[in-house]
Amino acid sequence: MEVIESLGYQVYFDDTLASLETFLAARNYSKIIVLVDTNTLDNCLPLFQQALPSLSNYDVIEVDPGEENKNIDFCIGVWQNMLDFGADRHSLLINLGGGVVTDMGGFAASTFKRGMDFIQIPTTLLSQVDASVGGKTGIDMGSVKNIIGTFAQPQAVFISSLFLKTLDKRQLISGFAEVIKHGLIFDQAYYNQVKTLGIDQVDNALIKHSVSIKNRVILEDPKEKGLRKILNFGHTIGHAIEGYSLQHDKRPLLHGEAIAVGMICEGFLSHKLNGLSLTDLDDLIATFRRYFNDYSFSSSIDTTLLELMRNDKKNLSNQIGFALLDRIGSCQYDIFVSEEDIIESLDFYRELTAG
Numbered sequence: 001m002e003v004i005e006s007l008g009y010q011v012y013f014d015d016t017l018a019s020l021e022t023f024l025a026a027r028n029y030s031k032i033i034v035l036v037d038t039n040t041l042d043n044c045l046p047l048f049q050q051a052l053p054s055l056s057n058y059d060v061i062e063v064d065p066g067e068e069n070k071n072i073d074f075c076i077g078v079w080q081n082m083l084d085f086g087a088d089r090h091s092l093l094i095n096l097g098g099g100v101v102t103d104m105g106g107f108a109a110s111t112f113k114r115g116m117d118f119i120q121i122p123t124t125l126l127s128q129v130d131a132s133v134g135g136k137t138g139i140d141m142g143s144v145k146n147i148i149g150t151f152a153q154p155q156a157v158f159i160s161s162l163f164l165k166t167l168d169k170r171q172l173i174s175g176f177a178e179v180i181k182h183g184l185i186f187d188q189a190y191y192n193q194v195k196t197l198g199i200d201q202v203d204n205a206l207i208k209h210s211v212s213i214k215n216r217v218i219l220e221d222p223k224e225k226g227l228r229k230i231l232n233f234g235h236t237i238g239h240a241i242e243g244y245s246l247q248h249d250k251r252p253l254l255h256g257e258a259i260a261v262g263m264i265c266e267g268f269l270s271h272k273l274n275g276l277s278l279t280d281l282d283d284l285i286a287t288f289r290r291y292f293n294d295y296s297f298s299s300s301i302d303t304t305l306l307e308l309m310r311n312d313k314k315n316l317s318n319q320i321g322f323a324l325l326d327r328i329g330s331c332q333y334d335i336f337v338s339e340e341d342i343i344e345s346l347d348f349y350r351e352l353t354a355g
């Protein structure tokens, strides 16, 4: 078992979940509630139960799966269930699921009775390498991603790669977008290592390396006043595309798929405005196109996408904020980009992927 020290809590890499048993034994929670979605109820709760045979007295809250349910209505359902189960400030919420469960569960716990303890047991690659660590919690409103939320740290994070065995390939690749992002913004050698990996080559060492990159950034800037914004590379445009797709596409893009589009567009902006070489841009594009299908969207939605970008949390005084690369492995933040340049980056993506 390996451990990373994060913001006052530990991230355990522990396929046995023995560390969770020790964690619970050392605390005297008045009540334990496990939040799952329908898929993690079927696929992950049995593994959780097997690993913790001594834990029998807990309640389960189940929500429908998927981004379309990461909203206030489902959150009210979670709060209501916690009330019904008699949760108090000395209770623990265990979020057992992907980023939707860890984001929404973290938000529900951090606001319930002004805050109760929660732990994260991420069960997707995306939530293991990114969403479960760092304390960003939240929900969407319509097409606007993560617009209501808190910074609230879990009491601990328990990562077991065994959960990934039931995850489908599309979800694994979606999570891989954040892995590639970690290399692009912080670690060129890591980027070079991961950019040709097969998705079946994802292992504990890779998950731990990604978490350690994210952790170094958040330790320096827990509340995203500065450096932490680099973790948002690809997200100004990616979140707008994700939010749009969620409301309009029959089969909406997943988070990682949308930010892969965003990272190509923001790669273009990095080249145009922040000194990223053409060689690095071409490399970035080839990497994302190796793993991700092209997304087709017409210029008629550009005004809607810009409207969504006007809600980005990195914005300042009506200027749309970006984190952009100057080379692979290095990223700057607080770069404000004109709407003309943003549209040029969307045109660039469309031309790149046309035909």
Ligand SMILES: NC(=O)c1ccc[n+]([C@@H]2O[C@H](COP(=O)([O-])OP(=O)(O)OC[C@H]3O[C@@H](n4cnc5c(N)ncnc54)[C@H](O)[C@@H]3O)[C@@H](O)[C@H]2O)c1
Binding pocket: 037, 038, 039, 040, 043, 044, 065, 066, 067, 070, 097, 098, 099, 100, 101, 103, 123, 124, 125, 126, 127, 130, 131, 132, 133, 134, 135, 136, 137, 145, 146, 163, 164, 165, 166, 167, 168, 171, 174, 175, 254, 255, 256
């Ligand atoms: N807080 C953060 O720092 C942060 C970072 C990155 C992403 N996010 C958020 O995370 C969310 C995306 O997370 P995600 O990709 O994990 O999506 P998700 O939670 O929707 O999970 C993806 C799908 O996999 C299913 N699933 C989960 N674990 C499974 C398993 N082990 N076996 C089989 N099926 C399983 C889920 O039910 C769901 O259908 C987005 O809302 C994004 O905004 C947050």
Ligand SMILES: O=C(O)C(=O)C[C@@H](O)[C@H](O)[C@H](O)COP(=O)(O)O
Binding pocket: 130, 134, 136, 145, 146, 178, 224, 228, 231, 232, 235, 313
């Ligand atoms: O942890 C962070 O900080 C990130 O930006 C990680 C992102 O991958 C993640 O998608 C996050 O939820 C985006 O946050 P937001 O503040 O842009 O909503």
Ligand SMILES: [Zn+2]
Binding pocket: 130, 178, 235, 255, 259
């Ligand atoms: Zn993300």
